[in-house]
Amino acid sequence: MSEFIIETHDLVKKFGNFTAVNGLSLQVPVGSIYGFVGPNGAGKTTTMRILTTLTRPTSGGAFINGVSVLDDPRAVRRAIGYMPDEFGVYDDMRAWEYLDFFASCYDIPLAERKKLIDDLLALVDLSHRREDMVDKLSRGMKQRLSLARTLAHDPSVLILDEPASGLDPRARVEIRELLVELAKMGKTIFFSTHILADVSEICTHIGIVEAGQIIAQGSMDEMRAQLQPHREITVTVRDAEAAETVKRTVGGLTGVVNVVDLEAKGGRYRVRIDYTGDDDGVAALNASINNAGVSILGFTEETKDLEAMFMRVTKGIVT
Amino acid sequence: MQTIDARERGIAQAIAWLRRGLLTHVAVTLLVALLGLLAGFQSSPELLGMVRQSLMFNYSGAADAAALLLVLISLANISALLVLVVAIQAHESWVLPGNVLVILANLVLVVWLGCLTGLLTVVFGGLAVASMARVSGLLRSNPVMVRELRGRMRGARAFVVLTLYLALMGGFSLILYFIFGAVNAQNASSATGIIGRTLFTGVVGIQLLLIILIAPSFTAGAITGERERQTYDLVRTTLLSTPSFILGKLESSLAYILLLLLAAIPLQALAFLFGGIGQAELLLAFVILGVTALAFGAVGIYFSASQTRTLSASVRTYAVISIGAFGAPLIALFVLNLLLGSSLVSSGSDAAPLIETTLQYLRLLATSLNPFTTAIDTQALLVEQQVWGVYARTLASNGSTIPMISSWIPFTIVYVAAAAVLMVVTIRATRSNDHES
Numbered sequence: 070m071s072e073f074i075i076e077t078h079d080l081v082k083k084f085g086n087f088t089a090v091n092g093l094s095l096q097v098p099v100g101s102i103y104g105f106v107g108p109n110g111a112g113k114t115t116t117m118r119i120l121t122t123l124t125r126p127t128s129g130g131a132f133i134n135g136v137s138v139l140d141d142p143r144a145v146r147r148a149i150g151y152m153p154d155e156f157g158v159y160d161d162m163r164a165w166e167y168l169d170f171f172a173s174c175y176d177i178p179l180a181e182r183k184k185l186i187d188d189l190l191a192l193v194d195l196s197h198r199r200e201d202m203v204d205k206l207s208r209g210m211k212q213r214l215s216l217a218r219t220l221a222h223d224p225s226v227l228i229l230d231e232p233a234s235g236l237d238p239r240a241r242v243e244i245r246e247l248l249v250e251l252a253k254m255g256k257t258i259f260f261s262t263h264i265l266a267d268v269s270e271i272c273t274h275i276g277i278v279e280a281g282q283i284i285a286q287g288s289m290d291e292m293r294a295q296l297q298p299h300r301e302i303t304v305t306v307r308d309a310e311a312a313e314t315v316k317r318t319v320g321g322l323t324g325v326v327n328v329v330d331l332e333a334k335g336g337r338y339r340v341r342i343d344y345t346g347d348d349d350g351v352a353a354l355n356a357s358i359n360n361a362g363v364s365i366l367g368f369t370e371e372t373k374d375l376e377a378m379f380m381r382v383t384k385g386i387v388t
Numbered sequence: 389m390q391t392i393d394a395r396e397r398g399i400a401q402a403i404a405w406l407r408r409g410l411l412t413h414v415a416v417t418l419l420v421a422l423l424g425l426l427a428g429f430q431s432s433p434e435l436l437g438m439v440r441q442s443l444m445f446n447y448s449g450a451a452d453a454a455a456l457l458l459v460l461i462s463l464a465n466i467s468a469l470l471v472l473v474v475a476i477q478a479h480e481s482w483v484l485p486g487n488v489l490v491i492l493a494n495l496v497l498v499v500w501l502g503c504l505t506g507l508l509t510v511v512f513g514g515l516a517v518a519s520m521a522r523v524s525g526l527l528r529s530n531p532v533m534v535r536e537l538r539g540r541m542r543g544a545r546a547f548v549v550l551t552l553y554l555a556l557m558g559g560f561s562l563i564l565y566f567i568f569g570a571v572n573a574q575n576a577s578s579a580t581g582i583i584g585r586t587l588f589t590g591v592v593g594i595q596l597l598l599i600i601l602i603a604p605s606f607t608a609g610a611i612t613g614e615r616e617r618q619t620y621d622l623v624r625t626t627l628l629s630t631p632s633f634i635l636g637k638l639e640s641s642l643a644y645i646l647l648l649l650l651a652a653i654p655l656q657a658l659a660f661l662f663g664g665i666g667q668a669e670l671l672l673a674f675v676i677l678g679v680t681a682l683a684f685g686a687v688g689i690y691f692s693a694s695q696t697r698t699l700s701a702s703v704r705t706y707a708v709i710s711i712g713a714f715g716a717p718l719i720a721l722f723v724l725n726l727l728l729g730s731s732l733v734s735s736g737s738d739a740a741p742l743i744e745t746t747l748q749y750l751r752l753l754a755t756s757l758n759p760f761t762t763a764i765d766t767q768a769l770l771v772e773q774q775v776w777g778v779y780a781r782t783l784a785s786n787g788s789t790i791p792m793i794s795s796w797i798p799f800t801i802v803y804v805a806a807a808a809v810l811m812v813v814t815i816r817a818t819r820s821n822d823h824e825s
């Protein structure tokens with residue numbers, strides 16, 4: 070078995086003349102939290118529906134655990150837990166009955182189901198809602214219940230289509246924490262989202278898709294490095310003279326690409342250093358400024374936020 | 389714990405045995421029917437006598453009746469085996485007892501009538517049971533059925549519906565009682581028998597009407613409803629198999645209808661107080677009602693699986709039922725009755741008996757395609773001749789007799805087989821639909 074639990078090769082899906090997925094290849098490593106981002110209509114949902122055996126690809130291959138979704142859909146279904154972007158709940162069931170139904174659909178024997186349901190409800194913090202009718206639950210609770218449902222058969226991969234859409238900030242954070250917890254339990258999580266803050270907060274890997282193609286993918290660190298040619302360090306000092314000293318000191322050091330004066334803010338002078346070195350180099354920079362006798366008020370590395378990265382790579386192709 | 393593969397293999401084996409049994413019965417049907425035709429055309433009754441000697445050696449009736457019975461027994465076996473094949477794919481818990489029941493019924497036929505073809509089912513069914521018995525954890529209650537019944541039986545709604553239904557039926561019986569009581573009051577003292585029969589017929593008629601309205605509407609929304617509620621994808625990504633899903637939908641609707649039928653039995657039995665009907669009537673009425681619900685429910689399921697909206701599924705279901713079970717057979721009956729009364733039969737020509745025989749059997753078939761005509765015919769036969777099975781019918785053209793059968797038997801065979809075939813087709817179509825999307 071390969072190290073990638075989800076893999077697609079040149080996946081293509083056409084609806085009539087329209088190509089929704091256009092040669093998409095992605096790799097999701099075992100145990101990762103993989104954020105699948107891209108503009109509306111990029112083909113995220115379509116890709117997920119192929120991976121969950123609900124849609125047949127026009128061409129290309131899709132594999133879960135090395136098993137092709139076309140060759141053995143049952144094995145694939147056993148391995149995945151799927152939460153669609155839009156889903157309904159049965160209006161005539163209690164929370165525990167909802168889970169009981171899906172557990173029985175996964176052939177879990179009656180004797181094991183009661184404990185399983187209790188555990189699942191506790192995991193998603195809905196134990197106190199056990200007897201409530203499902204359609205009376207709030208949207209956030211329904212989402213959490215649905216997440217519990219995807220876990221009924223202890224799958225190794227969760228495929229979640231916009232699990233946090235339509236939720237208030239608190240509910241969103243709760244889902245996010247739940248995902249991290251599930252990843253700690255050893256599950257691989259592959260989820261699509263539009264909320265980049267979620268991605269930068271919890272993802273270990275990210276894939277950016279546009280017009281049915283992956284345009285960038287990799288671990289968060291790789292992606293940052295790839296999208297940002299250098300690190301940007303901002304040094305804040307007391308006066309213009311100190312700023313000059315900083316510029317002079319670091320100017321000749323290896324790895325320093327550029328040094329720029331930033332606009333003074335609140336009477337404080339700021340210098341931005343574009344640097345290509347590693348963490349040790351950053352520490353050395355800091356030390357050398359100190360050694361030059363400058364008292365540093367602030368020494369921060371700007372992590373370019375994901376929003377900017379997203380805007381830079383996606384060209385805004387309208388599909 | 390057995391692996392899933394071992395389980396699937398056991399099931400596949402059982403299905404293979406049942407299928408072999410099914411095919412041999414098809415062969416028997418064709419063979420006996422062919423011999424019957426041959427005997428008819430060459431007017432050599434000794435051919436059928438041979439058939440009775442070898443395959444129905446304990447049967448004391450006429451040779452041609454024996455041949456008819458043989459064909460019917462094989463047809464009934466085909467229906468039963470088809471149902472078992474569908475049910476075993478869905479891992480239904482009643483498959484094993486159902487299979488044993490079918491075997492026992494055939495054993496009875498073997499011992500009672502000396503019907504050797506019953507042994508085919510005994511052997512192949514037995515092998516299927518053996519294959520199933522080796523599979524552990526095969527049988528379980530259908531998840532979809534459990535879910536649906538839980539929802540349907542919840543709270544006041546189910547209770548209210550049941551109460552309303554019984555109140556309606558009770559009210560209707562009372563009205564019938566008063567009308568016919570008044571009409572017959574001045575007549576003979578034996579009127580109570582007529583009252584009893586009228587009450588019973590009225591209640592069964594109303595039930596049949598209700599079932600024809602309810603059963604398709606329950607099932608026509610069963611699968612489209614999942615699509616409209618956006619729960620279809622959730623269920624389809626689980627390990628629940630297509631047969632389990634489809635059959636669970638049908639069963640949950642039928643289970644509720646069965647409850648309604650059982651609840652009304654006391655009302656039907658009220659007719660016992662007045663006399664005029666027997667247990668046979670009660671039992672056969674129940675069979676006809678149940679079989680109607682099964683077949684019409686299956687039509688609903690078929691369209692529910694192939695359509696995206698409940699409305700279009702319902703429209704198509706009712707259209708097919710009104711044409712297939714009402715329009716076509718009733719028109720056919722009308723035409724056949726005209727022909728039977730025409731000079732074609734009464735001309736006294738040489739061909740007349742053969743034509744009349746053919747028309748009579750076609751009339752039997754047309755009668756058994758509609759639940760109302762089936763019920764009326766079955767009831768009339770019971771009342772007039774106390775016959776629920778085979779009887780001899782005298783031909784108008786030459787006074788000889790041909791074997792006939794109470795129409796509830798072909799009705800049951802045809803409707804059950806149709807339901808099973810519809811389920812097979814639905815399962816196939818659902819699988820390939822899901823694959824195409």
Ligand SMILES: Nc1ncnc2c1ncn2[C@@H]1O[C@H](COP(=O)(O)OP(=O)(O)OP(=O)(O)O)[C@@H](O)[C@H]1O
Binds near residue numbers: 110116
């Ligand atoms: N069944 C279908 N028939 C025709 N076109 C479809 C079908 N499903 C999806 N599409 C089209 O394929 C394209 C990709 O859709 P998809 O839902 O995969 O995008 P997405 O990335 O999930 O978008 P969003 O972020 O809005 O959820 C869209 O233009 C959509 O209209």
Ligand SMILES: [Mg+2]
Binds near residue numbers: 113114115154230
């Ligand atoms: Mg989407």
